[in-house]
Amino acid sequence: MLSDQSARVVRATLPAVGASLGTITEVFYRHMFEERPELLRGLFNRANQASGAQRDALAGAVAAFATALMEHPGERPDAVLGRIANKHASLGITADQYTLVARHLLGAVAEVLGDVVTPAVAAAWDEVYWLMANALIAMEARLYAEARVEDGAVWHTMEITERHEETPDAVSFDLGHPDGSPGGAFVPGQYVSVQAQLPDGAYQIRQYSLSTAPGRETWRITVKRERSADGRVPEGEVSSWLHANARPGDTLQVSLPFGDLLLPEGDSPLLLASAGIGVTPMLAMLEHLATVSPERPVAVVHADRSPVHHAHRLELSERVAQLPNASLHLWYEVTDHPDAAGDHVNEGWADITPISPAPGTIAFLCGPLPFMKTVRTDLLAHGLSPRDIHYEVFGPDLWLSK
Numbered sequence: 001m002l003s004d005q006s007a008r009v010v011r012a013t014l015p016a017v018g019a020s021l022g023t024i025t026e027v028f029y030r031h032m033f034e035e036r037p038e039l040l041r042g043l044f045n046r047a048n049q050a051s052g053a054q055r056d057a058l059a060g061a062v063a064a065f066a067t068a069l070m071e072h073p074g075e076r077p078d079a080v081l082g083r084i085a086n087k088h089a090s091l092g093i094t095a096d097q098y099t100l101v102a103r104h105l106l107g108a109v110a111e112v113l114g115d116v117v118t119p120a121v122a123a124a125w126d127e128v129y130w131l132m133a134n135a136l137i138a139m140e141a142r143l144y145a146e147a148r149v150e151d152g153a154v155w156h157t158m159e160i161t162e163r164h165e166e167t168p169d170a171v172s173f174d175l176g177h178p179d180g181s182p183g184g185a186f187v188p189g190q191y192v193s194v195q196a197q198l199p200d201g202a203y204q205i206r207q208y209s210l211s212t213a214p215g216r217e218t219w220r221i222t223v224k225r226e227r228s229a230d231g232r233v234p235e236g237e238v239s240s241w242l243h244a245n246a247r248p249g250d251t252l253q254v255s256l257p258f259g260d261l262l263l264p265e266g267d268s269p270l271l272l273a274s275a276g277i278g279v280t281p282m283l284a285m286l287e288h289l290a291t292v293s294p295e296r297p298v299a300v301v302h303a304d305r306s307p308v309h310h311a312h313r314l315e316l317s318e319r320v321a322q323l324p325n326a327s328l329h330l331w332y333e334v335t336d337h338p339d340a341a342g343d344h345v346n347e348g349w350a351d352i353t354p355i356s357p358a359p360g361t362i363a364f365l366c367g368p369l370p371f372m373k374t375v376r377t378d379l380l381a382h383g384l385s386p387r388d389i390h391y392e393v394f395g396p397d398l399w400l401s402k
């Protein structure tokens, strides 16, 4: 895929580019937002810019793609890109925007590395960029085609039909089309992007997993309020805004559903491991299983601060009870609710050892990165294949960059 000449140049300069990717991505975003400030206010997540999380995710993806290209020069490493393409599609990114990113990203490489970037080096990295960009453009075009929309036309107006306070920190919203038409198809595990206009006029977009099964009249999202940790970082902008302002009858701009954490068909055993608000995609999967394959063996592991903080606690138990071959394993740091006692309730950090997943189990993880890393390590130790362990991160994917 990469020409031989470029492969030689990329191999020789990968250590220098890799070591400076943090600075390169920082310079890239700074220059792009100087030229196009509306992108920071209306498309990119400005908290991820402030914290550096998006820079790290981009640097991790570029490094992973370039390294994979060097290891298998004849193949295009699309595996790195599926999650990014789905995120881009949920934001309505279009092919023409890749030229803007190319100019600023390759400009940042030249600015940061200086004389190292000869015309041959610039040409080789331009080739890497466009291999990556064209792969993403093709995947995104396919996602738009599957959703039967023009490229980027994923946004529509939805009305909040119900609002429920689930815990002191989590609120759920049912979303329907204003004309009463059904919510639309999706695969359990997928999410939508939601746009909020904040008090300073900026439009900020965040993703929320659909927390009920497909086939209902409405979709449901459950939003955890991101509180300020000891006043050191600001509270979450969009989640706080939704908690404070979004009421039944209000409308929101919502994308079509996307995401590559997909419940697989078939009868292989499943293990769903979530922590905190990471329960949302699991709820959709469990509700869907009750309709399509109730006999499927499913082990559900959920970890939370306490029963009081566990969003959809009773619903999770009910969903598991509807599946005759499902088991529930709850882990709370503190068991502070009298109703929450029971055989399946444990105190402390989640531990999957007692579950002993059956061979061939497919696992889905969703929660903070340290939780997922621990569970993944345990699952690998129990003999699960890395291929069968899937995960969703509720933010930029930093698994590759940390």
Ligand SMILES: Cc1cc2nc3c(=O)[nH]c(=O)nc-3n(C[C@H](O)[C@H](O)[C@H](O)COP(=O)(O)OP(=O)(O)OC[C@H]3O[C@@H](n4cnc5c(N)ncnc54)[C@H](O)[C@@H]3O)c2cc1C
Pocket: 045, 047, 048, 050, 051, 191, 206, 207, 208, 209, 210, 222, 223, 224, 225, 226, 227, 228, 229, 233, 234, 235, 236, 237, 238, 239, 240, 259, 277, 280, 281, 392, 393, 394, 395, 396
């Ligand atoms: C695929 C996917 C599915 C998701 N599903 C759900 C879901 O079902 N439910 C749910 O509640 N969430 C979900 N999320 C997370 C959600 O999209 C938002 O990230 C979340 O609601 C927080 O957004 P916010 O605007 O409130 O916080 P933001 O304003 O984006 O802030 C995020 C964090 O960054 C911190 N921060 C802000 N500025 C700085 C700074 N300068 N330095 C350091 N830190 C800073 C904030 O304190 C906060 O903790 C999902 C995310 C993804 C990607």
Ligand code: HEM
Pocket: 043, 044, 045, 046, 048, 049, 054, 057, 058, 061, 062, 083, 084, 087, 088, 091, 093, 097, 098, 099, 101, 129, 132, 133, 136, 395, 396, 397, 398
């Ligand atoms: C080859 C080119 C590109 C690469 C490698 C790339 C890579 C990435 C990565 C790794 C993420 C984080 C995904 C995640 O883990 O959630 C991301 C998100 C994003 N990308 Fe791209 N991208 C590219 C092009 C573009 C273009 C052309 C645009 C449009 C201007 C764009 C806009 C965004 C936005 C808005 C987000 C979400 C940011 C956030 O939530 O903080 N990207 N991209």
